[in-house]
Amino acid sequence: MTQKILAAAAGLEKVEAGQLIEANLDLVLGxxxxxxxxxxxxxxxxxxxxxxxxxxxxxxDHFVPNKDIKxxxxxxxxREFARxxxxxxxxxxxxxxxxxxxxxxxxLTVAGDVIIGADSHTCTYGALGAxxxxxxxxxxxAGMATGKAxxxxxxxxxxxxxxxxxxxxxxxxVILHIIGMIGVDGALYKSMExxxxxxxxxxxxxxxxxxxxxxxxxxxxxxxxxxxLAKDYMKEHxxxxxxxxxxxxxxxxxxxYTIDLGALRPTVSFPHLPENAHTIDEIRQMDPIAVDQxxxxxxxxxxxxxxxxxxxxxxxxxxxxxxxxxxxxxxxAIYMQAMEEGLLRTFxxxxxxxxxxxxxxxxxxxxxxxxxxxxCVSTTNRNxxxxxxxxSSEIYLAGPAVAAASAVTGEIxxxxxxxx
Amino acid sequence: MNAKxxxxxxxxxxxxxxxIPARYLNSSDPAELAAHCMEDIDGEFIKKVKKGDxxxxxxxFGCGSSREHAPIAIKAAGVSCVIAxxxxxxxxxxxxxxxxxxxxxxxxxxxxxxxxxxEINFDTGVITDVTKGTSFQGQAFPEFMQKIIASEGLIxxxxxx
Numbered sequence: 001m002t003q004k005i006l007a008a009a010a011g012l013e014k015v016e017a018g019q020l021i022e023a024n025l026d027l028v029l030g031x032x033x034x035x036x037x038x039x040x041x042x043x044x045x046x047x048x049x050x051x052x053x054x055x056x057x058x059x060x061d062h063f064v065p066n067k068d069i070k071x072x073x074x075x076x077x078x079r080e081f082a083r084x085x086x087x088x089x090x091x092x093x094x095x096x097x098x099x100x101x102x103x104x105x106x107x108l109t110v111a112g113d114v115i116i117g118a119d120s121h122t123c124t125y126g127a128l129g130a131x132x133x134x135x136x137x138x139x140x141x142a143g144m145a146t147g148k149a150x151x152x153x154x155x156x157x158x159x160x161x162x163x164x165x166x167x168x169x170x171x172x173x174v175i176l177h178i179i180g181m182i183g184v185d186g187a188l189y190k191s192m193e194x195x196x197x198x199x200x201x202x203x204x205x206x207x208x209x210x211x212x213x214x215x216x217x218x219x220x221x222x223x224x225x226x227x228x229l230a231k232d233y234m235k236e237h238x239x240x241x242x243x244x245x246x247x248x249x250x251x252x253x254x255x256x257y258t259i260d261l262g263a264l265r266p267t268v269s270f271p272h273l274p275e276n277a278h279t280i281d282e283i284r285q286m287d288p289i290a291v292d293q294x295x296x297x298x299x300x301x302x303x304x305x306x307x308x309x310x311x312x313x314x315x316x317x318x319x320x321x322x323x324x325x326x327x328x329x330x331x332x333a334i335y336m337q338a339m340e341e342g343l344l345r346t347f348x349x350x351x352x353x354x355x356x357x358x359x360x361x362x363x364x365x366x367x368x369x370x371x372x373x374x375x376c377v378s379t380t381n382r383n384x385x386x387x388x389x390x391x392s393s394e395i396y397l398a399g400p401a402v403a404a405a406s407a408v409t410g411e412i413x414x415x416x417x418x419x420x
Numbered sequence: 421m422n423a424k425x426x427x428x429x430x431x432x433x434x435x436x437x438x439x440i441p442a443r444y445l446n447s448s449d450p451a452e453l454a455a456h457c458m459e460d461i462d463g464e465f466i467k468k469v470k471k472g473d474x475x476x477x478x479x480x481f482g483c484g485s486s487r488e489h490a491p492i493a494i495k496a497a498g499v500s501c502v503i504a505x506x507x508x509x510x511x512x513x514x515x516x517x518x519x520x521x522x523x524x525x526x527x528x529x530x531x532x533x534x535x536x537x538x539e540i541n542f543d544t545g546v547i548t549d550v551t552k553g554t555s556f557q558g559q560a561f562p563e564f565m566q567k568i569i570a571s572e573g574l575i576x577x578x579x580x581x
Contacts, residue, residue: 034487185508
């Protein structure tokens with residue numbers, strides 16, 4: 001599927017794994033950390049200006065609202081660049097959101113697109129059947145200037161999803177299970193293609209979560225077929241024409257895995273790699289793991305489904321004494337909807353705090369930094385050493401159901417432990 | 421083109437958060453980034469590293485975020501080349517784009533130890549461990565990559581064309 005999209009974008013009939021191609025880009029994305037470096041690089045270009053002011057998205061989301069003077073300078077640099085080049089899709093505080101939740105919501109990413117973003121989780125848009133991948137700032141600069149990027153065509157691994165997930169299982173459990181199975185370099189340089197009739201049992205938000213974490217297995221991209229649900233999503237959010245590409249019946253895969261969604265259990269990845277996945281049943285056999293903080297949010301799990309799941313667990317309950325529970329709706333629209341549905345009230349009554357959209361705590365920026373030896377259950381995507389704060393702090397990655405239940409009990413738990 | 425230096429050795433999955441922690445990403449100044457390079461896994465690195473030194477690692481070096489600040493920090497710290505069994509793909513691309521030489525060579529990644537003196541010939545791809553008297557065949561840099569590195573990065577290379 002990926003190969004077909006890349007062939008079309010390169011103007012070729014077909015491409016093969018390993019082939020180097022130059023493809024036209026439908027969107028080039030950057031944030032407040034990566035764009036300033038790209039903008040500095042663009043100044044070096046002899047040819048000035050951007051290739052298409054409508055096909056660049058600049059989303060200051062990592063350290064905004066500005067956390068300190070240096071971040072403020074970075075954001076100013078991005079803002080001025082956007083103004084000077086009349087970038088249509090620049091999102092200021094007040095209209096922004098976490099980039100990978102915001103862009104699909106704004107209809108800027110649709111099936112068949114080729115998208116590069118100077119953020120590793122750009123692979124999220126594969127949930128809509130687009131080819132999207134993370135790059136660095138120099139590639140972003142070259143993309144903004146020329147509208148093109150070179151790629152080595154990846155080979156693919158197929159994950160055939162079957163069955164129906166049980167009540168508290170979401171996209172995060174699926175992808176943590178997969179990364180646990182193949183490892184953090186299990187899909188290195190490759191495309192992760194998700195297929196199978198189980199996909200119909202996954203919401204769009206589940207799929208965004210799964211595609212989002214393809215990079216955590218080393219993948220170049222993650223991609224889903226475009227079904228009715230994906231089409232409905234695009235119709236609702238975008239005016240753009242989408243192009244559907246389908247994998248051939250006899251498509252060649254490097255490896256194939258079958259995953260029965262019905263057999264999955266709530267899954268948690270232990271420090272310090274996303275591949276250290278354990279089911280809740282395994283965790284119950286261990287000594288209790290006490291937790292200081294819970295974060296529910298990020299480009300991985302800050303969408304409406306995630307907040308609804310967390311609220312179902314927190315409804316009528318209170319977070320454990322001494323627990324800091326931080327909830328971050330990923331976009332302003334999600335924030336608003338959560339407010340209308342009463343989810344924010346549920347969180348606040350449960351003793352959680354609700355923040356404006358930001359990537360802040362996920363990468364140890366601000367809004368929930370961990371002290372020495374502290375432990376956090378987080379719905380984010382990385383649990384590397386020092387990722388959320390002190391080098392001796394620990395991050396346990398989980399979905400919103402486990403995160404919310406852990407906030408209530410004060411140790412790693414699932415909603416089942418609350419009788420839910 | 422050649423490089424020669426002392427080796428700093430690391431294991432599997434050295435991620436971009438330990439190469440340059442995000443708490444320093446409010447800066448994009450190479451010297452400032454270099455001052456914190458590797459500090460979360462090796463506090464001694466920045467005190468000991470000399471111009472020309474070489475990083476050798478095992479699998480999946482540079483996994484994690486797309487921050488170009490990671491290869492920028494390594495390059496600005498004076499490192500002349502990174503050798504690893506495998507690299508994460510975004511790091512690989514970024515390193516080439518900013519003109520930091522990197523070589524994927526599983527045997528060298530496994531066979532070279534910390535403190536070894538290593539010489540690299542970029543034209544032939546031959547990596548020599550002078551201390552041990554062993555050598556490894558890495559991939560030679562194609563001409564265009566050598567030019568990108570000589571131009572100190574992709575943008576200058578494009579401008580020079």
